[in-house]
Amino acid sequence: MSLLTIRRAKGGFLRPPWWFAAPALAVYALVVLYPTASGIVYAFTDWNGIGDSSFNGLDNFSKLLQDDAARGSLVNTLLLSVAIVIVQNGVGLALALGVHTAIKSRALLRVVFFAPAVVSPVMVAFLWKYVYNPAPDAGLNGILGAVGLGGLRQDWLGDPSLAIWSVAGMVVWQFAGYSMVIFLAGLEGVPAELHEAAMIDGAGRFQRFRHVTWPLLAPAVTINVMLSTIGGLKLFDQVYAATNGGPGHASETLSTVLYKQAFVFGNYGYSTAIALVLALFVAAVSMVQIFYLRGREVSA
Amino acid sequence: MKLRYGFRTFLLELVMIAVALAFLFPVYALITLSLKDKQQIASTPLAPPTSPTFGNFADAWQRASLGSALLNSTVITVVSLLLLIAVGSFAAYFLARCASRLGFGLYVLFLLGIVLPFQLGMIPLFKLVDSAGLLGSYQGMIIFYTGIQLPFTIFLYTGFIRALPADYANAALIDGAGHWQAFTRVVFPLLRPITGTVLILNAVFIWNDFFTPLLYLGGSARETVPVRIFAFVGQYVSDYGLVFAGLVLAALPILVVFLVLQRYVIKGFASGLKG
Numbered sequence: 001m002s003l004l005t006i007r008r009a010k011g012g013f014l015r016p017p018w019w020f021a022a023p024a025l026a027v028y029a030l031v032v033l034y035p036t037a038s039g040i041v042y043a044f045t046d047w048n049g050i051g052d053s054s055f056n057g058l059d060n061f062s063k064l065l066q067d068d069a070a071r072g073s074l075v076n077t078l079l080l081s082v083a084i085v086i087v088q089n090g091v092g093l094a095l096a097l098g099v100h101t102a103i104k105s106r107a108l109l110r111v112v113f114f115a116p117a118v119v120s121p122v123m124v125a126f127l128w129k130y131v132y133n134p135a136p137d138a139g140l141n142g143i144l145g146a147v148g149l150g151g152l153r154q155d156w157l158g159d160p161s162l163a164i165w166s167v168a169g170m171v172v173w174q175f176a177g178y179s180m181v182i183f184l185a186g187l188e189g190v191p192a193e194l195h196e197a198a199m200i201d202g203a204g205r206f207q208r209f210r211h212v213t214w215p216l217l218a219p220a221v222t223i224n225v226m227l228s229t230i231g232g233l234k235l236f237d238q239v240y241a242a243t244n245g246g247p248g249h250a251s252e253t254l255s256t257v258l259y260k261q262a263f264v265f266g267n268y269g270y271s272t273a274i275a276l277v278l279a280l281f282v283a284a285v286s287m288v289q290i291f292y293l294r295g296r297e298v299s300a
Numbered sequence: 301m302k303l304r305y306g307f308r309t310f311l312l313e314l315v316m317i318a319v320a321l322a323f324l325f326p327v328y329a330l331i332t333l334s335l336k337d338k339q340q341i342a343s344t345p346l347a348p349p350t351s352p353t354f355g356n357f358a359d360a361w362q363r364a365s366l367g368s369a370l371l372n373s374t375v376i377t378v379v380s381l382l383l384l385i386a387v388g389s390f391a392a393y394f395l396a397r398c399a400s401r402l403g404f405g406l407y408v409l410f411l412l413g414i415v416l417p418f419q420l421g422m423i424p425l426f427k428l429v430d431s432a433g434l435l436g437s438y439q440g441m442i443i444f445y446t447g448i449q450l451p452f453t454i455f456l457y458t459g460f461i462r463a464l465p466a467d468y469a470n471a472a473l474i475d476g477a478g479h480w481q482a483f484t485r486v487v488f489p490l491l492r493p494i495t496g497t498v499l500i501l502n503a504v505f506i507w508n509d510f511f512t513p514l515l516y517l518g519g520s521a522r523e524t525v526p527v528r529i530f531a532f533v534g535q536y537v538s539d540y541g542l543v544f545a546g547l548v549l550a551a552l553p554i555l556v557v558f559l560v561l562q563r564y565v566i567k568g569f570a571s572g573l574k575g
């Protein structure tokens with residue numbers, strides 16, 4: 001009797017029973033599905049934790065557009081995400097290309113560059129708060145002075161026009177090695193024969209990168225761009241620990257604003273509305289990236 | 301690719317090492333400052349310490365109560381991981397082998413959780429945990445992590461199980477084993493590679509998570525390492541030697557684990573996220 005006839009005879013007894021999924025579904029419903037669904041409903045109410053709440057249509061969303069701090073946070077979140085995606089992945093790719101060579105220190109360098117990614121972002125933010133110390137002889141300013149670039153000294157986190165870029169800098173420092181590791185996995189998948197064939201055909205270093213390596217790196221690019229975009233959009237820990245959104249509201253992000261609206265001001269309805277905007281951004285970006293970046297992936 | 305170690309490679313090696321040294325500057329500052337007393341920090345902040353002192357470390361360990369914070373983080377991380385692996389692998393086994401429309405719909409429902417920012421359900425969940433009396437408890441955090449990391453865990457397990465032949469489990473079933481036995485004795489051991497990845501990625505996430513433990517545990521005796529460090533730095537913000545000694549001690553456990561298991565960790569991070 002073949003497996004197929006057994007399956008037919010006993011009504012598919014080879015299939016695991018549904019209760020295998022039951023515990024997972026129960027926890028998931030409790031922690032994610034139910035709270036998220038009620039969060040979406042609250043985004044359209046004036047709930048503030050005290051007394052009754054009533055529906056107020058799109059009021060929370062028009063408030064978001066009129067509230068300077070919130071609108072600024074939306075712009076900051078987008079700027080931060082774009083900066084992080086470009087710089088983190090650019091640096092990550094450069095490091096990967098440098099490490100994926102015959103150099104003797106490659107194993108060590110891989111560990112060094114990746115290490116910050118396993119440390120808590122809050123702790124990295126506190127470390128960088130010192131690096132960004134405004135004192136002329138400390139941190140980054142001290143180094144700039146020591147190498148004769150004292151003119152470039154800045155109040156890195158205290159200058160409103162500079163604060164978000166300084167935050168982006170610490171995020172890039174922490175996660176460029178993460179991008180590098182994903183690019184390295186992609187580079188290892190590029191067959192050596194393709195490079196040799198291109199070399200025989202007379203392709204130079206740059207041409208080989210442009211026409212052989214780069215197209216085959218597309219899956220790694222997709223993963224890296226998605227991870228860094230979503231990380232950038234949700235950015236909270238580093239901002240909260242390093243600037244708490246300041247000076248003024250200069251480095252506020254959607255996550256810090258919705259946190260303060262909820263747990264400092266008690267505006268639960270408004271806070272969830274901001275979370276909904278964040279969710280829509282994340283969903284939209286994920287969709288676009290999956291369709292666009294997947295489209296240019298080729299296989300070796 | 302086999303490459304000769306020529307002059308250009310040597311130059312590249314020098315450049316890469318210089319980049320690494322510049323990259324390590326914050327770490328150098330971290331260690332140097334943690335070894336200096338206040339006076340040395342004020343006079344020569346960036347020079348190597350002339351007479352290193354370890355007083356900051358003992359002080360920081362005690363004032364930040366790092367011992368209890370490490371215990372809290374360990375309990376929460378380990379129990380959450382065990383639950384995630386058990387609950388996640390069971391569910392993924394069903395989802396991977398169930399060809400019906402219901403099974404697929406359920407799988408998509410779980411995957412939705414990867415994209416949804418948890419902030420959307422943040423307040424309702426906070427109220428739920430509060431009314432259950434679980435704020436400031438291990439249980440509240442453990443349930444939270446199990447739920448919030450399930451989508452990603454199920455995604456990894458399901459992909460792996462789909463690529464696994466069903467024959468092993470079927471042979472056990474035909475020999476009279478129940479589904480429970482077939483899974484725990486035959487299928488689960490075959491999942492070891494992906495279980496390693498699930499373990500590493502979730503462990504790093506849970507150990508370092510800040511936002512939710514700040515909400516649920518802040519001010520309680522159950523604070524995890526990042527939350528405790530946050531409060532500690534807030535209290536001693538101007539005393540860099542003390543603060544940095546605290547940061548070194550708090551970062552050390554995960555860094556040591558990373559260095560010991562670096563091959564697996566890097567592989568896990570590089571491969572685990574392929575969709």
